Amino acid sequence: MPRLVLPARGRLFAARAERLRTLAASDALGGYLELAAAIAEAQHAAIGRLETPVRDAARLAVAPEERRPPLSPRDLKRGPEWHTALAVIVAGVASVSTFPPAVAAVCERLTVTSADALDAFADRLLAADGRDADPAAAPFVIAALQAYWTALAASLAPEDVTIVPQPSHCPVCGTLPVASIVRSAAPYAGYRYLHCGLCASEWHRVRVECTQCGAIKGIAYQSVAGGPAAVRAETCDTCRAYRKIFYQEHDPAVEPLADDLASVALDLLLAEAGFHRASTNPLLWQPSG
Numbered sequence: 001m002p003r004l005v006l007p008a009r010g011r012l013f014a015a016r017a018e019r020l021r022t023l024a025a026s027d028a029l030g031g032y033l034e035l036a037a038a039i040a041e042a043q044h045a046a047i048g049r050l051e052t053p054v055r056d057a058a059r060l061a062v063a064p065e066e067r068r069p070p071l072s073p074r075d076l077k078r079g080p081e082w083h084t085a086l087a088v089i090v091a092g093v094a095s096v097s098t099f100p101p102a103v104a105a106v107c108e109r110l111t112v113t114s115a116d117a118l119d120a121f122a123d124r125l126l127a128a129d130g131r132d133a134d135p136a137a138a139p140f141v142i143a144a145l146q147a148y149w150t151a152l153a154a155s156l157a158p159e160d161v162t163i164v165p166q167p168s169h170c171p172v173c174g175t176l177p178v179a180s181i182v183r184s185a186a187p188y189a190g191y192r193y194l195h196c197g198l199c200a201s202e203w204h205r206v207r208v209e210c211t212q213c214g215a216i217k218g219i220a221y222q223s224v225a226g227g228p229a230a231v232r233a234e235t236c237d238t239c240r241a242y243r244k245i246f247y248q249e250h251d252p253a254v255e256p257l258a259d260d261l262a263s264v265a266l267d268l269l270l271a272e273a274g275f276h277r278a279s280t281n282p283l284l285w286q287p288s289g
């Protein structure tokens with residue numbers, strides 16, 4: 001059983017866009033999911049145009065000894081390629097004429113923002129710093145960073161990554177996972193993987209264990225009455241956090257980021273029950289203070 005699954009840059013965003021379109025057709029948040037689908041489709045175009053970004057070879061060389069993730073945003077000097085990715089994503093979304101005027105306004109705002117200001121914005125988002133955040137623009141910037149980091153992660157070999165057993169953060173880039181998925185196809189069948197919100201790497205984590213604090217007691221599974229069987233939230237009585245967990249055996253098409261975005265009803269239910277999200281969805285920016 002592979003403990004780490006590096007992203008497939010040729011398929012990831014196209015599959016996510018397709019899943020978001022499917023979910024948009026039957027969801028109250030359909031409009032937002034359509035926008036997210038357009039962003040994912042533009043990410044697919046962006047990553048196709050992205051030369052494999054230059055890896056920090058020295059960083060990779062020292063990471064195993066330090067037991068630090070090789071592509072940590074704190075350590076890695078971001079290359080200018082991410083600006084190219086952002087331009088492709090903004091142009092892709094701006095070309096969709098059916099979105100409300102506010103979407104065109106965000107695209108326009110991002111087009112005229114200086115490279116330095118965009119880099120400062122990216123630094124704040126990567127540090128989960130919500131100060132002065134532009135919530136409407138944040139998903140576009142995160143989307144460009146995802147394309148860049150996914151290209152970087154896809155260029156790694158599994159031996160470039162030191163796997164710490166049961167980590168709560170991505171072993172490739174150190175970011176928190178968005179959600180987890182229980183895969184149904186060999187060689188992953190029945191195993192649960194956490195999905196990174198930045199580089200889209202997936203790593204194994206045993207089931208029925210809090211992905212935030214590691215507790216193995218007081219874990220429960222919640223779902224919306226009458227909702228899809230493939231979508232649940234794994235709650236923890238110890239830290240009162242939850243992450244969603246998706247089951248391919250009930251729906252082979254589930255995609256962690258897309259299905260998380262499309263199951264806001266479950267988030268509302270859990271908030272009422274006194275649980276908090278362990279991490280946010282990258283395409284739904286919520287200022288943290």
Ligand SMILES: [Zn+2]
Nearest residue numbers: 170173196199
């Ligand atoms: Zn990652």
Ligand SMILES: [Zn+2]
Nearest residue numbers: 210213236239
């Ligand atoms: Zn916990």
